[in-house]
């Protein structure tokens with residue numbers, strides 16, 4: 001058995017179409033706002049969220065809506081107010097895509113429960129016959145790590161014995177798929193797998209809060225430590241209200257001032 005660690009890599013994020021933004025801004029007569037704010041806000045996701053939010057009240061300038069007497073000039077002030085009011089729907093305009101590698105099926109089973117605002121592509125154990133069965137050993141099992149390792153080796157051995165009963169060279173792809181899917185039933189839940197997970201920022205804020213809570217499972221907390229660090233670094237205004245607290249097992253809890261926007 002090879003040992004492994006869950007790893008999160010950010011692989012994509014929302015990008016602006018600059019020509020389209022410019023055209024929209026001109027049609028909204030909001031060029032003054034754009035020319036003032038865009039140079040101060042290079043973060044495309046945060047800019048898009050602010051742009052979309054301001055469209056609701058035409059709050060790019062008081063001259064655009066006679067009902068306005070003042071607008072929040074600054075992006076930080078604007079987005080903080082959005083979070084404080086709980087106007088989270090505009091956070092759905094921008095998404096982030098993560099590759100979450102070497103995480104167990106225990107983890108993937110939990111993350112797929114978060115349905116709102118996500119997209120998921122998980123490596124298939126129907127189509128992919130595993131060549132290596134690697135696992136992350138939770139620290140709670142450190143004192144029985146050797147026995148745990150032996151148990152996994154035994155499962156792997158029995159899997160290989162069953163696998164060798166089939167003449168894979170002569171099987172059609174459909175037959176291979178069916179037998180691979182049948183055989184996976186003896187593989188451990190802790191087996192490392194890979195998942196591509198996309199979420200919008202409203203969802204991300206909620207899942208970071210829930211899944212770094214001390215009551216969440218240790219592996220998902222480890223993964224969302226990494227997700228939270230990426231979000232706080234890459235989208236500083238959208239996650240400015242999160243505070244980080246170290247837990248006894250050296251993972252971190254990230255708690256927002258404004259929960260569930």
Ligand SMILES: Cc1cc2nc3c(=O)[nH]c(=O)nc-3n(C[C@H](O)[C@H](O)[C@H](O)COP(=O)(O)OP(=O)(O)OC[C@H]3O[C@@H](n4cnc5c(N)ncnc54)[C@H](O)[C@@H]3O)c2cc1C
Nearest residue numbers: 112113114115116117203206207210211213214215216217
């Ligand atoms: C510590 C912990 C322990 C858990 N233990 C268990 C367990 O023992 N058994 C178990 O089955 N699950 C368990 N779960 C999973 C949990 O019940 C939720 O399914 C999971 O956390 C998804 O969160 P969510 O319901 O907020 O949905 P999300 O998809 O993250 O949605 C976010 C929010 O959108 C709204 N929303 C989403 N979908 C709908 C909808 N269809 N209709 C109306 N509003 C919606 C809700 O306000 C929801 O909170 C646990 C979760 C945690 C964090």
